[in-house]
Amino acid sequence: MSAERYNRQIILEGFGESNQKKLANASVLVIGAGGLGCPALLYLTASGIGRIGLIDGDVISLSNLHRQILFSTADIGKLKAETAARKLAELNPEISIKPYPFYISQTNILDTIKPYDFIVDGTDNFESKYLINDACALLNKPLVFAAVSGYEGQLAVFNVEDGNKNKTNYRDIFPIQPKKGEIPNCAENGIIGVLPGIIGTMQAAEIIKLITGIGKPMVNKLLNYNLLQQSFYEIDLIAAPDNAYKIPKDESSFLKTNFGYPKDDKHYRVLEIDIKELENLQKKDSTILIDVRETHEIPKLNSANYKQFPMSVFEDLLDQEIKENNIVLLCQHGVRSIAAAEYLHEKYGINKNIYSLKGGIIRWKNFFTS
Amino acid sequence: MEIEVISFGKIAELITTKKLILDFILDTDDFKKYLEETYPELNNIKYKLAVDKQIVQTNCKLKDGSVVAIMPPFSGG
Numbered sequence: 232m233s234a235e236r237y238n239r240q241i242i243l244e245g246f247g248e249s250n251q252k253k254l255a256n257a258s259v260l261v262i263g264a265g266g267l268g269c270p271a272l273l274y275l276t277a278s279g280i281g282r283i284g285l286i287d288g289d290v291i292s293l294s295n296l297h298r299q300i301l302f303s304t305a306d307i308g309k310l311k312a313e314t315a316a317r318k319l320a321e322l323n324p325e326i327s328i329k330p331y332p333f334y335i336s337q338t339n340i341l342d343t344i345k346p347y348d349f350i351v352d353g354t355d356n357f358e359s360k361y362l363i364n365d366a367c368a369l370l371n372k373p374l375v376f377a378a379v380s381g382y383e384g385q386l387a388v389f390n391v392e393d394g395n396k397n398k399t400n401y402r403d404i405f406p407i408q409p410k411k412g413e414i415p416n417c418a419e420n421g422i423i424g425v426l427p428g429i430i431g432t433m434q435a436a437e438i439i440k441l442i443t444g445i446g447k448p449m450v451n452k453l454l455n456y457n458l459l460q461q462s463f464y465e466i467d468l469i470a471a472p473d474n475a476y477k478i479p480k481d482e483s484s485f486l487k488t489n490f491g492y493p494k495d496d497k498h499y500r501v502l503e504i505d506i507k508e509l510e511n512l513q514k515k516d517s518t519i520l521i522d523v524r525e526t527h528e529i530p531k532l533n534s535a536n537y538k539q540f541p542m543s544v545f546e547d548l549l550d551q552e553i554k555e556n557n558i559v560l561l562c563q564h565g566v567r568s569i570a571a572a573e574y575l576h577e578k579y580g581i582n583k584n585i586y587s588l589k590g591g592i593i594r595w596k597n598f599f600t601s
Numbered sequence: 602m603e604i605e606v607i608s609f610g611k612i613a614e615l616i617t618t619k620k621l622i623l624d625f626i627l628d629t630d631d632f633k634k635y636l637e638e639t640y641p642e643l644n645n646i647k648y649k650l651a652v653d654k655q656i657v658q659t660n661c662k663l664k665d666g667s668v669v670a671i672m673p674p675f676s677g678g
Contacts, residue, residue, distance in 0.1 A: 267678045355678035378675035380610050385675050404656065405674045409647050414611065414676055422677055453656070455609055455672065464607065466651040466670065471658050503644070564630065564660065589637075589644075593630050593660060 233325060237279050250443040251279060255326075257442045258282035260347035262335055262363055264311040265289075266298040266427030267377050267434060268353030273301065274435035275351075276319040280442070282327045283319070284347055287311040288334035298424035335359060337490055340366045341482055349441060350374045351434050361408045362490045364389065364401040368478045369485055375437045376401060377430045381420055384430035386454040387468070388437055393450050399468045404453060406476035407569055408490070426458050474525070474542035476570055489577050501572040503565070503589040506598050512557050512586065519555040521548070522592075523562045523571045530592065530600050542567050549578060557584045565591035602626065604663060608671040612648060615640050616671065630660045632669065648673045 234241060237251050259280050261268050264287040275283055291299070291306045291314060301315045316330035331343060335354075340362055344350055350372050352363050360378065367374040367390055374389040389400040433454075440448045455464040479485035504512070512518045513536070522532050525541045532539075540548045542562075558575055560568035568587040575585050592599050602623055608616045616636075626632050629650055637643045650657040651670040663669070 263678050265678050353678050355676065357674070357676045360676065377678070379677040380675040383610055383675070385672075403658075404649050404672075405647055407647065409674055409676075413646055414674055420677070427678065453672075455670075457609075464609075464654075464670065466654055466656055466672070468656050469658055475658075590630070590634060594634055 232279065236323070236325065240278070245445060246443070250445065253443050254279045254439065255281040257349065258284070258347045259349045259351060259438055260284040260286065260344055261351040261353055262286050262359070263353035263355065264299070264301065264315045265295070265353055265355055266379065266422065266424070267431035268351070269299045269301040269315070270428045270431035271351050271353060271435045271438075272315060272319055273322065274432055275438060276323045276326065276328065278435070278439055279323070280326060280438075282329075282347075284329045284331060284343075285312055285315055285319075286331035286333070286335055286343060287315070288332060298422065298427050300428065335362060337362060337486060337488075341370065341485065344370065344372055347372070349438050351438060352376045353431060353434070357408050357414070358490055360401065365478050365485065365488065365490075368400045368402075369480070369482070373441055374400070375434045375441075377434050379422060379427050379430055380414075382423055382426060382458045384426055384456045384458075386430055386433050386437070386449060386456065387452065388441065388449045391441065391448065391450045397451060397470060399451050399470050400478070402476045402478065403468060403471045406471060406566060407573065423458065429458070430456060471566075474545075475567055477542075477574075501569060501576050502584075502586050503569070504559070504586045505589060506595040508586070509559060509561075509588055509595075512559055515557060517555045518557040518559065519553060520559045520561065521571070523560055523567050524592075528563060530596065532592070532599060537561070540571075542571060545571055545574065549574060553579075553583070555583075557586070559586045559588065561588040561592060563591045563593055565589050565594070602663065602665045604632070605666070605668040606671065607668060610673045610675060611646065612643070612671050612673050615642055626663060628660050628662050629657050629669075632663060636671070646673055 232255050240246050241251050264285050289311050291302045306314050310332045312330035312332040316328045319328050373391045376387045378385050392398045437448050440446045451468045453466045479488050520537045522537045522539045523542050560571045562568040572585045572587040604621045649672050
């Protein structure tokens with residue numbers, strides 16, 4: 232390791248040679264070499280991280296160049312992963328840089344991230360973001376998450392414990408993956424080029440803080456950044472209540488989880504209903520109402536009308552066959568019931584009508600307690 | 602009771618008002634119901650609330666002057 236190369240940060244008070252050695256001994260995988268990944272990779276490479284992996288299956292196109300600053304006009308048509316690796320090796324030949332010129336998938340992600348200490352999410356779609364989140368949560372890998380839209384960005388550090396041994400992941404904020412088209416992406420909505428430059432650079436800074444222990448990484452916080460206002464809005468995160476969502480608990484259940492976009496077709500969708508629709512369904516013959524709250528939760532519902540199947544043992548229900556055609560899921564606030572409905576949807580598809588009570592028992596407590 | 606609203610991304614285009622005077626809203630469950638009735642588009646967008654910069658995981662009381670942030674997920678990279 233050339234001390235001269237890193238001299239300006241080694242002489243920095245609070246940094247020093249020991250932290251430079253920590254960088255040299257660390258490994259980081261950057262997933263997506265796009266608007267976020269390019270600046271993150273440049274600064275991680277320059278800083279002297281010992282081993283960097285970068286994964287991207289895409290090729291460079293002209294509309295990438297206003298924000299994907301590792302690439303030049305002559306690179307159009309080339310693979311991003313290999314082009315990025317070559318340029319990064321020119322910047323810093325003293326470290327190891329490994330390109331993976333393919334897309335992450337459910338079948339390759341666990342093996343790809345296992346050899347790395349830290350993961351950077353620079354992807355541009357929810358399918359990948361949820362796949363990365365769940366894989367990192369399962370393997371307990373520190374994940375520096377970011378996402379951008381228009382003039383705004385979000386940044387967080389997941390799967391790292393704070394002083395009270397609490398940790399969070401993306402599903403603690405958004406438990407259910409949005410449907411395709413629900414939230415516009417960069418291709419649809421547009422993005423100002425410098426924005427992922429700022430947020431991707433912040434991701435590199437968070438990685439350097441996590442490796443060296445300097446400063447306060449964004450653990451259990453979500454940073455919202457607005458470029459137009461030049462403003463920051465930081466939210467403290469706590470974990471969602473137990474069973475608000477499920478992260479696959481081992482590799483075989485990870486491989487069985489559906490990370491595809493929930494289908495748009497209304498026949499393939501879990502329908503959220505209000506209390507009037509619930510009452511109408513209740514009058515039909517082939518309807519079952521399932522309360523997925525845990526047994527200690529109140530108000531208790533009449534067990535003659537509502538079957539109780541808590542989320543903590545929901546897998547038991549998935550193993551059984553439900554004979555009714557209309558299945559209505561309910562819980563306290565209407566969050567867990569959506570997750571439950573999605574599981575049943577995966578199982579039954581269009582063969583059953585599956586509903587979730589929006590707002591849950593609390594929103595309609597007059598109905599349930601009268 | 603007066604609630605300050607901070608919204609992000611696509612939701613900021615829907616909810617342009619910064620202050621709401623609401624008399625029958627006691628907690629975040631009431632607030633969500635109010636939001637989804639007033640802005641029906643919110644029924645089709647996932648979002649998370651934070652009250653006074655704390656993420657809302659279970660229903661929590663609102664008080665005069667509470668600042669409620671309404672955040673959608675972003676997917677871009």
